Amino acid sequence: MKHLLIVDDEALILEWLSTQLDWSLNGLVLHTATSVRQAVALMECQQIHILLSDIEMPQEDGFALLEWTRAHRPNxxxxxxxxxxxxxxxxxxxRLGAIDxxxxxxQIEQLTTVIASAIQKVDLQQNRDTATHQQIIWQQNHGNIRRAFFSKVLSSITDPATIAADxxxxxxxxxxxxxxxxxxLLRLPPDTYPQPPKAAPPLDIRSLGSIEHVMTVYTETNACLFLCEDLSEKELQRFCWRLIDTxxxxxxQLGCYRSNLCAIDELLQAYQQVKQLHKDNVALFDCVLVLGDPAWDVAGGTPADFSEWKAMLLATQWTLVEQRMISYLNQQAAQKALNxxxxxxxxxxxxxxxxxxxDEKGIKAHQFIATITQEDTSVQDFYALYRLKDKLHTLLRATFSYTTLMQKPQSLAERVADYIREHIEEDLTCIAISEHFFFHPDYLTRLLKQETGQSLLDLYSRIRMEVACKLLAQRETPITLVAQSAGYRNISHFSRMFRLVYGITPSEYRxxxxEP
Structure with missing residues (x-):
């Protein structure tokens, strides 16, 4: 049903019009209003298809209503x-859009003609809107079907016959x-070394809008994959730089990687290659990297002067060596000599x-170096230059601390015992103690057994009991505080361990x- 609104300030005319025709036969629902304000209020809450308004009305005339309708209800x-x-x-x-x-x-005949013409225009408009809506739905569905199809091609299909059949x-x-x-396209954290990198803001490709011959295959928080169809090399470069500028x-920092032009059955290989291009890149950002472009091949670069750095390290210039290494890496990145x-x-x-x-300082370091670098054995750990800088800083700092520690006149067991006593009230574990000395727990235990015949756990337990016995000799110190000071959070566990060592409870020991 279509809704017709007739507006006239004379109620008798409205009543006469409502009775002269059987509006329902024309598929119409009749509404009436006696003022512009009343008509506007009705149109704000009810969809009106046809408006027939008197021009001469008190207060606001019909032209005001036509102007409002054109601005707010243009259909x-x-x-x-x-x-x-x-x-x-x-x-x-x-000029305001009236059709007649x-x-x-x-005259009823004229009224019938005008209303029939209006109904015809409403029908045409609705058919056009329906066709437009259906076209939009088709385009959306078609786009989703194409996206799913090409996603499948990029994941597993290389046979031309299979692609054509699908x-x-x-x-x-x-x-x-x-x-x-x-x-x-990927958005990565910036190189803010020595400050820790902040999380990169997400990519919002909605701001890019629709681009002819370009389809978004998938989007993630910080990554997008686009499929470009039938674009020239020049158009592809323009699109890539538009992404970077946007x-x-x-x-x-943005990583933008592009494959060469290829046939549809070569897309899977191209996809794997652009992902590998990203994996290999650690320093070239905010530019377009094209697969196979010799301009982005890693050059020989300048060899690092490890002999000079070694002399500086032997002279304990650790901070200066780190600065030289960072400067060298930045120089190599500028020369496109890093992957x-x-x-x-x-x-x-x-x-x-x-x-x-x-080794030249007489310090056995094989196990130490193996422990400190054991998590850095995969190429995946070096996905950005700032990541390498951070790992170098950690390695140099740890080595300096280890060197300082090992050059002290104390034995290893004495150094471990001192560390335990200093941190006895903390939640110490054998792993935490070993990490402080840059050893694996098993290796540290082996070294301690060679030196003292005790394991790390034995040494830790002995020192805890020594601390407890010393405090138990002080009558005013509560048993609960004794337990906490010896590193025990649970007094029952403390009493059980104490009895296991001494054969009596802490209270009985005190x-x-x-006793006099």
Whole structure:
């Protein structure tokens, strides 16, 4: 049903019009209003398809209603009624979008003609809106089908016959000879070393809008994959730089990787190659890296002067060496001489350098170096330059601390015992103690047994009991405080362990100790 609104300040005319025609036969629901305000209020809460309004009304005239309708309800079909057969009236109403006008007194035949014309226009408008809506839905569904199809191609399909069969099954048209290219965009934390990197803000590709011949295959928080179809090399570069210009900011760095133009059955290989291009990159950001472009090949670079660094380390210039290493890496990055494999090899060479330095100082460092670098054995650990800088800082700091520690005149057992006594009230574990000395717990136990015949756990337990016995000799110290001071949070556990060592409870030990 369509809704017709007739507006006239004369109630008798409205009553007469409502009875002259059977509006329902024309598929109409009739509404009436006696003022512009009343008509506006009705249209704000009820969808109106056709408006027939008198022009001459007190307060606000019909032109005001036509203006409001054009601004707020542009799809309403409008006609007007007037007592004046003047061209100026007609011209103004037509400019406001009215399709026709009626002169008072209204002739039923003319009214029927105007309403029939308005109904026809409403039908045309609704058909057009329906077609547009259906086209939008089709485009959305078609886009989703294409996206799912190409996602499947990128994940597993390389056989041209299989690709063609799948496309036909989805009613997708693949033009012969068409070339494709993939663009992989990632937003990464900036290199803020020595400050820890902040999380990169997410990519919001909605701000990019729709681009002809470009489809978003998938989006993640900080990554997008685009499929470009039938674009030239120049157009592809323009699109990539548009991505960089759109999403570049001070809080992140962008990696933009593009495959070469390829056939549809080569897309899977191209996808794997652009992902590998990203994995290899550690320093080239906010620029476009094209697969196979010799401009981005890692050059030889300048060899690091490890002999000079070794001399400086032997002279205990640890901070200066770290500064030189960071400066060297920045220089290599500027020369495009770094990738993930190169950075990992550099890190391994630094570890070997430190082993050599400690060896010349007479410090056994094989286990120490192996422990401190045991988590840095995969190329995946070196995904960005700031990551390498952070690992170098940790390695150099740990080696310096270890060197200082091992050059003290105390034995290893004495140093471990002193550390336990200093931190006895903390939640110490054998792992935490071992990590402080840069040893694996098993290796530290082996060293202690060689020196004292005791394991790390034995040494830890003995020192706790020594502390407890010393405090139990002080009558005013509560048993609960004795337990806490010996590193026990649970007094029952403390009493049980004490009895296991001494054969009596802490209270019995105190009583026996303090008996006159």
């Amino acid at each position: 309403v079909i409008m006609a007007f009624v007037t007592c004046h057969d003047e061209f100026a009236y007609v011209q103004r109403a037509m 006008y009626l002169l008072k007194p209204i 496309a036909a099954k989805q009613e997708l048209v693949l033009l012969p000879g068409r070339k494709y290219s993939l663009v992989y 999403y570049r900011n001070a809080d992140s 993930r494999e190169v950075t990992m090899r550099f890190y391994q060479n630094v570890a070997a350098l430190l082993y050599s330095v400690l 009583k026996k100790l303090l």
